[in-house]
Amino acid sequence: MAVTRSDVARAAGVSPAVVSYVLNNGPRPVATHTRERVLAAIDELGYRPNAIASALRGGSTQTVGLLTPNRSNPFYGALAEEIERTLTEQGYLTLTASTYGYRSSEERLLQTFIDRQTDGLIITSGVSLSGPALSGVEQSVLVLEERPESPLSTLSMDDEGDAARAVDHLQVHGHDLIGCIVGPPYVSTDGLRLSGWREQQRRTGRPASDGLVALADAGEEGGYQAAGLLLSEHGRPWAVYGRRPTALFVASDVQAFGALHACWELGLRVPDDVALVSMGGTRGARFTIPPLTTMRQDVEYLARSACTRLLEEIRTPGLPPAHVRLTGNLVVGHTCGCSPYGVIRR
Amino acid sequence: MAVTRSDVARAAGVSPAVVSYVLNNGPRPVATHTRERVLAAIDELGYRPNAIASALRGGSTQTVGLLTPNRSNPFYGALAEEIERTLTEQGYLTLTASTYGYRSSEERLLQTFIDRQTDGLIITSGVSLSGPALSGVEQSVLVLEERPESPLSTLSMDDEGDAARAVDHLQVHGHDLIGCIVGPPYVSTDGLRLSGWREQQRRTGRPASDGLVALADAGEEGGYQAAGLLLSEHGRPWAVYGRRPTALFVASDVQAFGALHACWELGLRVPDDVALVSMGGTRGARFTIPPLTTMRQDVEYLARSACTRLLEEIRTPGLPPAHVRLTGNLVVGHTCGCSPYGVIRR
DNA sequence: CTGAAAGCGCTAACAT
DNA sequence: ATGTTAGCGCTTTCAG
Numbered sequence: 001m002a003v004t005r006s007d008v009a010r011a012a013g014v015s016p017a018v019v020s021y022v023l024n025n026g027p028r029p030v031a032t033h034t035r036e037r038v039l040a041a042i043d044e045l046g047y048r049p050n051a052i053a054s055a056l057r058g059g060s061t062q063t064v065g066l067l068t069p070n071r072s073n074p075f076y077g078a079l080a081e082e083i084e085r086t087l088t089e090q091g092y093l094t095l096t097a098s099t100y101g102y103r104s105s106e107e108r109l110l111q112t113f114i115d116r117q118t119d120g121l122i123i124t125s126g127v128s129l130s131g132p133a134l135s136g137v138e139q140s141v142l143v144l145e146e147r148p149e150s151p152l153s154t155l156s157m158d159d160e161g162d163a164a165r166a167v168d169h170l171q172v173h174g175h176d177l178i179g180c181i182v183g184p185p186y187v188s189t190d191g192l193r194l195s196g197w198r199e200q201q202r203r204t205g206r207p208a209s210d211g212l213v214a215l216a217d218a219g220e221e222g223g224y225q226a227a228g229l230l231l232s233e234h235g236r237p238w239a240v241y242g243r244r245p246t247a248l249f250v251a252s253d254v255q256a257f258g259a260l261h262a263c264w265e266l267g268l269r270v271p272d273d274v275a276l277v278s279m280g281g282t283r284g285a286r287f288t289i290p291p292l293t294t295m296r297q298d299v300e301y302l303a304r305s306a307c308t309r310l311l312e313e314i315r316t317p318g319l320p321p322a323h324v325r326l327t328g329n330l331v332v333g334h335t336c337g338c339s340p341y342g343v344i345r346r
Numbered sequence: 347m348a349v350t351r352s353d354v355a356r357a358a359g360v361s362p363a364v365v366s367y368v369l370n371n372g373p374r375p376v377a378t379h380t381r382e383r384v385l386a387a388i389d390e391l392g393y394r395p396n397a398i399a400s401a402l403r404g405g406s407t408q409t410v411g412l413l414t415p416n417r418s419n420p421f422y423g424a425l426a427e428e429i430e431r432t433l434t435e436q437g438y439l440t441l442t443a444s445t446y447g448y449r450s451s452e453e454r455l456l457q458t459f460i461d462r463q464t465d466g467l468i469i470t471s472g473v474s475l476s477g478p479a480l481s482g483v484e485q486s487v488l489v490l491e492e493r494p495e496s497p498l499s500t501l502s503m504d505d506e507g508d509a510a511r512a513v514d515h516l517q518v519h520g521h522d523l524i525g526c527i528v529g530p531p532y533v534s535t536d537g538l539r540l541s542g543w544r545e546q547q548r549r550t551g552r553p554a555s556d557g558l559v560a561l562a563d564a565g566e567e568g569g570y571q572a573a574g575l576l577l578s579e580h581g582r583p584w585a586v587y588g589r590r591p592t593a594l595f596v597a598s599d600v601q602a603f604g605a606l607h608a609c610w611e612l613g614l615r616v617p618d619d620v621a622l623v624s625m626g627g628t629r630g631a632r633f634t635i636p637p638l639t640t641m642r643q644d645v646e647y648l649a650r651s652a653c654t655r656l657l658e659e660i661r662t663p664g665l666p667p668a669h670v671r672l673t674g675n676l677v678v679g680h681t682c683g684c685s686p687y688g689v690i691r692r
Numbered sequence: 693c694t695g696a697a698a699g700c701g702c703t704a705a706c707a708t
Numbered sequence: 709a710t711g712t713t714a715g716c717g718c719t720t721t722c723a724g
Contacts, residue, residue: 002484004701015711020703027704031709051461052402053701056716061398063441071427072420072629081417081444088443093458095409096442097434098427112439115397138348220633254630261633283418284600287566287607289635350717361695366719373720377693399717402700 003045012041023049055117064120064310065095065113067106069187073218073254074282075299076124079144082303083122090311092119101187114139120310140313142306145188146325153313153321155306157297159189159279162328163196163249166277166295169330170247173275173337176206177238179230179245180213181223181255193251193279211237212245216255223255227262231274246274253280253294260288260335276335281328290334297328349391358387369395401463410466410656411441411459413452415533419564419600420628421645422470425490428649429468436657438465447533460485466656486659488652491534492671499659499667501652503643505535505625508674509542509595512623512641514550515676516593519621519683522552523584525591526559527572527601539597539625557583558591562601569601573608577620592620599626599640606634606681622681627674636680643674 009016014034021030022038030038041047055061064087068076084094095118097109113121114137121137124144146156170178180197183190194213201208214229214237216222229237230245238245250256256278260270268274270290278285281296305324313319332338355362360380367376368384376384387393401407410433414422430440441464443455459467460483467483470490492502516524526543529536540559547554560575560583562568575583576591584591596602602624606616614620616636624631627642651670659665678684 002701006701016702017704017712018710021710024703029709034709048457048461050402050463050701052398052407052463053716054703056396056398056402056700056718057702058704058716071417071430072423074418077418077423084417084442084444088455093441093443093462095439096430097439098430109434111394115394116439117396117398220630224633257630257633261635261637264635284566284603284630287570287603289607289610291607352717362718363696363720364694367694370719375693380693396717399700400719402702402716403718404700404720 002050003047005047005049008038008041008045008047011045012037014038060119060314061117062091063093063095063116063118064122065097065110065116065118067097067099067109067113067121067123069101069124070098070218071096073252074284075252075280075297078282078299079124079303082300083307086304086307090307092311101184120314122306122310140310140317142310142313144302144306146192148323150323151321153309153319153323155302155309155322155324156326157189157302158325158327159192160196160199162295162297163193163251163279164200165328166279166330167197167200167249169293169336170249170275170277171200171204171206173247173271175247175275177241177243177245178206178212178247178249179238180249180251181216181226181230181259182213182251183218183222183255184215190251197249207241209240211240216258218252218254220254220258220261223250223252223258224262225258226255227259228266231262231266231268248274248276250276250278253278253282253285253292256280256292256294256335257284257288260292271335271337275337277330279328281331285331285333288333288335292331293333293336293338294331295328296331298326302326348396349393351393351395354384354387354391354393357391358383360384406465406660407463408437409439409441409462409464410468411443411456411462411464413443413445413455413459413467413469415447415470416444416564417442419598420630421598421626421643424628424645425470425649428646429653432650432653436653438657447530466660468652468656486656486663488656488659490648490652492538494669496669497667499655499665499669501648501655501668501670502672503535503648504671504673505538506542506545508641508643509539509597509625510546511674512625512676513543513546513595515639515682516595516621516623517546517550517552519593519617521593521621523587523589523591524552524558524593524595525576525584526595526597527562527569527576527605528559528597529564529568529601530561536597543595553587555586557586562604564598564600566600566604566607569596569598569604570608571604572601573605574612577608577612577614594620594622596622596624599624599628599631599638602626602638602640602681603630603634606638617681617683621683623676625674627677631677631679634679634681638677639679639682639684640677641674642677644672648672 005019021028099105120140141152143154147154182194185191198208214226216226277293279295281294285292285294351365445451466486487498489500493500528540531537544554560572562572623639625641627640631638631640
C-alpha cells in the first residue's frame with residue numbers, strides 16, 4: 001500500500017490536516033518549523049498525494065479532455081501537440097480520444113470525459129453541441145469550430161474565407177478551370193473549404209460545377225486518387241469543359257502530398273501543367289517536390305489561444321462565451337506558378 | 347449538483363448498494379424485477395456513475411498513461427493513434443504526454459501518471475527505468491524499447507537489425523560509400539539505427555567513419571540540412587574519400603522527406619545520383635517523389651500487441667515480464683535503385 | 693435477495 | 709497555530 005497523508009502526519013508528529021495545509025499552502029498557516037518537519041517526513045517517506053482522492057473531495061482533476069477526429073493528420077497532430085504541451089506547462093494532463101468522424105463516438109467519448117470530471121473540454125469538429133451530453137455540462141468547454149451563436153466559446157479558422165483566398169491566388173495566375181479536392185463535406189471544415197472554392201469561382205464567373213469537385217478521404221491516398229480522377233484522361237468528370245483543369249485547390253496539405261504524387265505519376269509538371277494550392281501550412285509542406293503553396297493556418301497559435309481561453313474559463317466560471325476567428329496567410333511555394341522566390345503582386 | 351447513486355436508490359425505493367449491484371452486475375445478485383426498477387430510475391434521472399469516486403474506492407481508473415517523445419512524428423503519431431483506438435475499444439481512456447527527449451520531463455510526467463493511478467503505463471524511449479519513479483510502481487508498465495534484462499515487459503522493434511538490413515540493401519545495389527542521417531544518438535532508437543549502419547558497413551569492409559554520419563534533428567528540416575551537409579560541395583565531411591556518398595541511409599521517413607527535398611534542390615537525381623533507404627514505412631512514404639524505399643516497422647501491430655499485453659498484465663498481476671522484438675520488412679520504392687516495379691534478388 | 697455501514701485519501705470548516 | 713471531524717460518491721463486506 002502506498003504511503004498516505006496520515007502516515008506522514010504520524011511520522012511528523014502532527015495531524016493530517018497540517019500536512020494538507022503544508023502541501024496546499026493553506027488555507028491555514030503553519031509554523032515554519034512545523035512545516036519543515038512535515039516536509040522532511042514527506043521526503044523521508046516518499047509521500048505523494050493521491051490525486052484521485054483529492055479530486056473526489058474538493059475539486060479539480062487537473063485534467064482536460066481533447067476530442068479530435070483522429071491523431072494522424074498533421075493538422076490535428078500539431079494541434080494536439082501544442083495543446084498538450086501548453087496544458088502540461090500549466091500543470092494539467094490531457095485525456096485524448098478520437099472520433100474518426102462518428103457522431104456516436106463523439107457522444108460516447110464526450111460523456112466519458114464528463115464522467116471523469118475533466119476540468120475542461122476542447123472539442124474539434126462536428127460535435128452535436130446540442131446533444132444530450134453537452135446540455136448542462138458543468139465543466140468549461142471550448143469548441144474549435146465556427147459557431148457564432150453557440151453558448152459555448154468557439155475558436156476557429158476562417159476556413160471559407162481562407163479557401164476563397166487560396167482559390168483567388170490561382171485565379172490571379174490566370175486559371176479558370178480549377179478543380180477542387182476536398183474531404184467529405186459532412187466534416188464542417190471540409191464543407192466550408194468546399195464552399196470557399198465554390199463561392200470564389202462563382203463570384204468571379206468561373207466554373208464551379210460538381211464535375212470539378214472530387215471528394216476524397218483524408219490522407220495522402222485520398223488526394224492521390226482524387227487527383228487521378230480529376231486529371232487523367234479516364235473518367236473525365238470535367239469533360240463538359242472540353243479540357244482538363246489547369247489548377248487544383250486541395251483542401252488539406254496531406255491530400256496535396258498525394259495529389260502531387262499523382263501528377264508526378266501522370267507525367268504532369270507542377271505548376272506548368274497543373275498548378276496547385278492547398279490548405280494547412282503544416283510543417284511538411286515546405287519539403288514536397290516542389291514545395292507547396294499553401295494557406296497556412298497557425299495551429300500553434302490556435303492551440304495556445306484555446307488553452308489560454310479554456311484555463312480562463314476554468315478559473316473564472318460564468319464568463320460570457322467568446323467567439324474568435326483566425327485568418328490564415330498564404331505561404332507561397334513553387335506549386336502555384338509564382339516565380340520561385342518571388343511573391344505575386346496584383 | 348449531479349445526480350448520485352443515492353438519488354437513484356431513493357427514486358427506485360431500494361438501497362444504494364442495490365444500485366451498485368445492478369451497475370456492476372455483482373457481486374450480489376439482484377431480482378430481475380428490482381433491477382428493472384433501478385434501471386428505470388437511472389434512465390429517468392439521467393444518472394451517471396462518478397468515475398472518480400469509483401476509482402478512489404475500489405479500484406481502477408480505466409486509464410492508461412502513454413509517454414512518447416512527441417506527438418508530431420508520424421511514427422509516434424501512428425503508434426499513439428492505434429494504442430488509443432485499441433484502448434478505447436476496451437473501455438480505457440488514454441492520458442498522453444510528451445517528453446521532448448528530456449529526462450527530467452520523463453520523470454515528472456511518469457510520476458504524474460502514477461499519482462493519477464493510471465491502471466497501466468506505456469513508455470517509449472529512453473526512460474530511466476531505474477529512476478526513482480519506476481522503482482516500486484504498482485501499476486503495469488510496458489516499455490517499447492529493447493531491454494532484455496528489464497523486470498518490466500518490453501516490446502520493441504529490432505532497430506539495429508532492421509537498420510543493418512536496410513543498409514545491406516543499398517550495398518546490394520553496389521554502394522560502398524553510404525552516408526548515414528540519424529537523430530541524436532542519445533535517443534535509444536537512433537543510437538541503435540546508427541550502430542546498425544556502422545556495423546553493417548564495418549562487417550562488409552566498407553567505410554563507417556564519423557565523416558559519413560550527419561546527426562539531424564527529427565523532422566523534415568533535420569533531414570534536409572543533414573543531406574545538404576553530406577551531399578553538397580561545401581563542408582564535405584566525406585572529403586577524405588575523394589568522392590561524395592552515392593547513397594544515404596536515413597534513420598526515419600520524415601528525415602528522408604527532407605533529404606529528398608535537399609537532393610531535389612541540389613539537382614541530384616534519386617536514385618541515379620544518390621540512392622536512399624529510410625526506416626519507418628509510415629503512410630506518407632509511398633507518396634514522396636519518388637516513393638521511398640523504406641524499412642517498414644509495423645506500428646499498428648506493435649501498438650495492438652502492446653495493448654493486448656498491457657491489458658493482460660493489468661488483469662493478471664504478477665505475470666513474469668515478457669520481452670518481444672518485432673522485425674521490420676523492406677518496402678521497395680523507387681529510391682534504392684530497384685527497377686520501378688521489380689524487387690531485387692540476391 | 694436486500695440493507696446498513698465501513699472505509700478509500702483527501703479538503704476545509706470548525707473547534708481548540 | 710494545530711487538531712478534530714464531516715463528508716465527497718462509491719464498492720463491498722457483513723447482517724438480516
